[in-house]
Amino acid sequence: MRTLPPMTSYPQEIKIAAKLLWLRRLSAKEIAEQLNLNNARVVYQWAEKGQWEALLQHETVEQATARRLIALAEKPNKSAEDYKEIEKLGNLLDKLAGIDLKKARTAREKAAGSRGESGGKSKKRKPKNDISEITPEQLEEIRKELFFEYQHRWHANKNQRTRFILKSRQIGATYYFAWEAFEDAIVSGDNQVFLSASRSQAEIFKAYILRFASQYFGIELKGADFIALSNGAELRFVSTNGRTAMGYHGHLYVDEVFWIPDFERLNKLASGMASQKKWRKTYFSTPSVKSHGAYPMWSGERYNERRKTKVEFELSREALNRGLLGPDKIWRNMVTLEDAAEQGCDLFDIDELRNEYSEAEFNNLFMCAFLEAGLSVFNLNDLLAAAVDTNVIWVDFHAKQKRPYGNHPVWIGYDPSRSGDGAAIVVVAPPLKEGDKFRVLEKIVLRNRAWQYQANRIRELTEKYNVQFIGIDCTGPGHGVFEMVQNFFPRATPIHYGLETKTALVLKTQDVVESQRIQWDAEHTDIPQAFLQIHQTTTGKDQITYAANRTSTTGHADVAWAVMHALSNEPLNRNRRKSTWAFAA
The missing domain is CATH 1.10.10 (Arc Repressor Mutant, subunit A)
Structure with missing residues (x-):
């Protein structure tokens, strides 16, 4: 032996x-x-x-699913259980992206039939990355089966030099563009580059591509940093923080561009990767605010800046819902949730979503409406500056360990749920020394959960972290959770909302955000979205206060308020108190 x-x-x-x-x-x-x-x-x-765990980031469900699927897909000598898990993870990833699983199943069955196989299972796995037997006809047949009308329109305009697509949430854009790039790489042999706010987000594209190859063609694609196909095409998955991204070239896909900070830098990076006339650029995103750096490109203002005679750009839903090539040679398309439904996507209950969100938030998330920056007390550029690729930046946060942040102190903020509302819990790490930043280590959003369940989640966090402060909004329904939390954390701090309290919370957080003293994961676009909902208003007595379009039946900006509750442990004038957080027991 x-x-x-x-x-x-x-x-x-x-x-x-x-x-x-x-x-x-x-x-x-x-x-x-x-x-x-x-x-x-x-x-x-x-x-x-x-300290390998320090190199891993705290992931969303979609990111974690994609990463596990990639790990299993690239594992040699897979077991039957591995293949079962890959199938389950693939279906979950599709569901998270809003994919019609019936259409995907039908496409698999047709693909298996075209290969002369039964049950959609490959009799013999093909050599690694060998796509030589895949024909354009097979790809076209699967594409026609998989996608909805608006996605077919994207494909019909694939050869536009630049496409800019404003879209609703969860209508399958990432899924479609992963397919488009996969198909084009096989047919043309051209390189494809996926650029996202973080590497983990870019790898969602990779997970889809691995799944396409395996499920429809029985091929196991391999490649850690990139995938090289047998015809020479390379598929690259890079972060906007990637130092080597400038050296790549190919057809470029940039997702959630309206939520990526420093657009000018991003656009220079994109131009460098797709400067040759053969390469195409595709930007797609849900909208943020008109003050974002990408808006002048979307609106045509950037094109008009250098022209004596200004050109009018059509930006209405009616003009763009079928796509329109602008004077600047950018093909623009707007796809709202209602447009998607009219064009075959029946995966959503639109009336239910309208009840769940305020009119402003629904319009922003699903109807391609930009938020009015002037109405918010927070600036989008400041909020986006807080977004970082935690996989690169946070080397002392070990997400998968029992004690992710060791014995370092953290503060918890809780915003309660109301009728039809979501509760939010955040874990914030305060600065350990002068010059450090607050970090939103973890966030939990709960809907339709009893007070005891919510309190138990907070209890679990006290066992996971060295919690030094818990700030809880006790106005209304939050009081029940507060009493339960007090039983296991007597030092829990009640926050009673009033004009002075709200003002103090907002001013404190404005100071932290504007001075760039806070960070969160770039994938959590719901955090800046939540802060943008907060605006200044007046009471019936003409006193200034702050609100977030909250009604008795719909709650909004819950994550933002939870963050503010955690930050309230630092006084408005932070110089009044010396930091001793690093020495907390």
Whole structure:
């Protein structure tokens, strides 16, 4: 029987390989099996010593699903259980993106039929990254089955030099453009580049592409940093923070462009990657505010800046819902949720969504309406400056560990649920030393949950973190949760809303945001969206106060208020109190 070396005898190459597999979310057992190690324990020892968990970020459900699917898809010698998990994860990813699973299943069955297979299962797995047997006819047949009318329109205009698409949430844009790039790479052999606010978001594209290849053609695509197809085409998945992104070239896809900070820098990066006339650029996003750096490009203002004779741009829904090539040669398209429904997408109950959100928020999320920046007390550019790729920036936050932030102190903010409303809980790490920033480590949004359930979630956070402060809005329904939290955290602080309290909360947070003293994950676009909902108003006695379009039946900006409740533990004049948070027990 072969005797394997002890941990100290493993070469550095093996340790590096183990680290790379760990960062791709393989379990310690799977890594040990792949690298022929003595046992999984040695992997845990390396991970702890090298602080590998610090390199992983706190993920959304969609990101975590995509990352696990990628890890399994790239795993050699898959078991039957692995294939079952891949199928479940793929279906979950489709569901999270608002994909019609029936259409996907029908497309798989047709693809299997065209390959002469039964049940949609491949009899023999094809060689790695070999796409030589996939025909344009097969791709076209699957595309016609998978997508709705508005997505087919995007494909019909694929060869436009620049496309700019304003869209509703969850109508399958990421899913479609992943397919478009996959199909084009196979047919044309051209490179494809996906640019997102963070690498984890870009890898959602990768997860879809791996799934397309596996489910429809029985091909296992491989590649850690990029996927190189057998015809020479490369698929790249990069972050706007990526230092090497400028060196890539190909057809470019940029998602959620209206929520990416520093658009001028982004556009220079995009222009560098797609400067040759053969490369196309596609921008798509839900709207933010008209003060965002991308808006002049969308509106045509940027084009008119250098012209003596100004040109009028059509930006109405009626003009753009079928797509329109503007004077600047940018093809613009607007797809609201109602447009998507009219064009075959029956995945949403629009009336229910209208009841769930305020008119302003519904219009922004689903009807392609820009928020009015002047009405908000927060500036979008300041909010976007707080968005970072935590996978790169936060090296001391270990999301998957039992104690993600070790024994460092955190503050919790809670905004209660009302009738038809969502409760929000956030975990904020205060600065440990002068010059550090607040960090929103975790956020939880709960809907239609009893007070006891909400209190239990807060209890779980006190067991997970070294909680030093909990700020709870006790106005109305929050009082019940507060009393329950007091039972296990007697130091919980009640926040009673009034004119002075609201003003103090907003002024404190304005100071933190405007001075760029706070960070959150770039993927949490709901955080800046929530802050943008907060505006100044007056009471019946003409006193100035702050609100977020909250009604008795609909609550909004819950995450923003929760963040403000956590930040309230720092006084308005922060210089009055020396920071001792780093030494908290």
